[in-house]
Amino acid sequence: MLTGDTIAAVASPPGRARRALIRASGPDTPIIARDLLALPDFPRAVRPATLSLPASSTCASIPECLPLPLLALTFPAPNSFTGEDTLELLLPGNPHLVRRVLDTLLAQPGVRHAEPGEFSARAYLNGRLTLDQAEGIAQRITAETREQLAAAEALMDGSHADRLRAHADNLTTCLALVEAGIDFADQEDVVPISPPDLAARLGSVQADLVAIIGAAAGAAAERDTPEVVLVGRPNAGKSTLFNALLARPRAIVSDRPGTTRDALAEPLDLSADAPGAGVVTLVDLAGLTDQAEGGIDEIDTAAQHLARQRIARADALLWCDPTGAFDPLAFPLPNLPTIRVRTKSDLPGSPDRKGVDGDRSSPHIPVCALDGTNLATLRRAIADTATNTGPAGAIALPRHRRAIARTLAHLHQARDAVDPEAHALAEPELIAAALRAAIDALAELTGPVGTEDLLARVFSAFCVGK
Numbered sequence: 001m002l003t004g005d006t007i008a009a010v011a012s013p014p015g016r017a018r019r020a021l022i023r024a025s026g027p028d029t030p031i032i033a034r035d036l037l038a039l040p041d042f043p044r045a046v047r048p049a050t051l052s053l054p055a056s057s058t059c060a061s062i063p064e065c066l067p068l069p070l071l072a073l074t075f076p077a078p079n080s081f082t083g084e085d086t087l088e089l090l091l092p093g094n095p096h097l098v099r100r101v102l103d104t105l106l107a108q109p110g111v112r113h114a115e116p117g118e119f120s121a122r123a124y125l126n127g128r129l130t131l132d133q134a135e136g137i138a139q140r141i142t143a144e145t146r147e148q149l150a151a152a153e154a155l156m157d158g159s160h161a162d163r164l165r166a167h168a169d170n171l172t173t174c175l176a177l178v179e180a181g182i183d184f185a186d187q188e189d190v191v192p193i194s195p196p197d198l199a200a201r202l203g204s205v206q207a208d209l210v211a212i213i214g215a216a217a218g219a220a221a222e223r224d225t226p227e228v229v230l231v232g233r234p235n236a237g238k239s240t241l242f243n244a245l246l247a248r249p250r251a252i253v254s255d256r257p258g259t260t261r262d263a264l265a266e267p268l269d270l271s272a273d274a275p276g277a278g279v280v281t282l283v284d285l286a287g288l289t290d291q292a293e294g295g296i297d298e299i300d301t302a303a304q305h306l307a308r309q310r311i312a313r314a315d316a317l318l319w320c321d322p323t324g325a326f327d328p329l330a331f332p333l334p335n336l337p338t339i340r341v342r343t344k345s346d347l348p349g350s351p352d353r354k355g356v357d358g359d360r361s362s363p364h365i366p367v368c369a370l371d372g373t374n375l376a377t378l379r380r381a382i383a384d385t386a387t388n389t390g391p392a393g394a395i396a397l398p399r400h401r402r403a404i405a406r407t408l409a410h411l412h413q414a415r416d417a418v419d420p421e422a423h424a425l426a427e428p429e430l431i432a433a434a435l436r437a438a439i440d441a442l443a444e445l446t447g448p449v450g451t452e453d454l455l456a457r458v459f460s461a462f463c464v465g466k
Helices: 031-036 093-107 118-125 133-140 148-158 159-183 195-213 238-246 298-312 374-384 400-416 426-448 451-459
Strands: 004-009 017-024 045-054 063-077 088-091 111-113 227-232 264-269 279-284 317-320 336-343
Touching: 004 093, 004 118, 017 031, 017 093, 017 118, 031 045, 031 063, 031 088, 031 093, 045 093, 063 093, 088 093, 093 111, 093 159, 133 148, 133 159, 148 159, 159 374, 159 426, 195 400, 227 238, 238 264, 238 279, 238 317, 238 374, 279 336, 279 374, 279 451, 317 374, 336 374, 400 426
Parallel strands: 004 111, 227 279, 227 317, 317 336
Antiparallel strands: 004 017, 017 088, 045 063, 063 088, 264 279
16 A cells, blocks of 8 residues: 555445545645646645536547536645645535546546555555544444444544543552552561452453443354354254254264264354344353253263253353254353354244244244254344444454453452462562453554553652662
């Protein structure tokens, strides 16, 4: 991506509208305003202007020109969105007319069509936008819900960054106080921070970071794709459905209960049945059984433990039951988005399937993995559910989720080493190392924290070595 030339593009949504906006940015923008619009100077202003278009779009040599009245907005550098000389043209929204005007701009020497996101990229490179704000613009464009739009606004207005910087400052203060205790360990009367105070501070930061990226913060934030887990009793048809959704034999299928022991995870592309949807990770698990029922050996116990762990870190669940009763399982399912799937709907005695195809408002979706009945409906339901699992205001950007997840992992390590009932920290070196790692992880989003300035502020609050 070049940054020293002039770019132009349509900045309004495609299609017919009352008005359209064309933007140009770069060093040659004042020349464009002078040559095409007869604007002799380039102040920050909104002025009516006239652009002369060739009468024929196929023959520019014809001398007759069409005068096009429009509104010209000029923004001299550095006080513009991109930080460069910028020209915006507000004109009638006829798509053919908009294309003609853009072609006229692109025909000027040194002007090229902007690449996707290039105006925002230049704003970032010129210090007019932070990376958070640039990501907020992208998230705002793709937002489909009010909650996603609110999260995008938090990125754009800087409140999200301010929130994270406050936590970074708090953690750095904790680190400074813990390290002070290490440096002055020989002075029993010097306790820069008590275990209860440190535990409370770390707990407050943890709670807010979890709120930022959602309840599934720990493991789910490490992933770029939502994880959808099949749950149900043994021999409920989970593995057969798993293979059918993937359209290939990945799991071993048998009439014998308990065939699946390990967790099988495979990517599932939903775009064919749900245009615009992406990829989720589909997970097949062992059937859930109650150990009190008997007949459970060590391998079964391990499989049950693994299944419960994987369910706890899921983003959404497919609850499979061939009876359609969906009686309680061996343990309560977590409060996650859940799609109820009546498997084996082709068997005798199953309720009539007619008229259910495509009806996702039904309490459950009857499917037949053998003939493909309602598999497309189920894939669309998965797309709807797995892409809307975050809480209101949660930040869904993978870069943010991964950085905050790493921060949380280190904070858990630090907090586990703190005994709130103790008089002093038993393992200050371990806590300091974990806090330093947490600060480094969060710095990917906040930038480095000024440790020396913060230390001076911290130590000015109490006298050490007096």
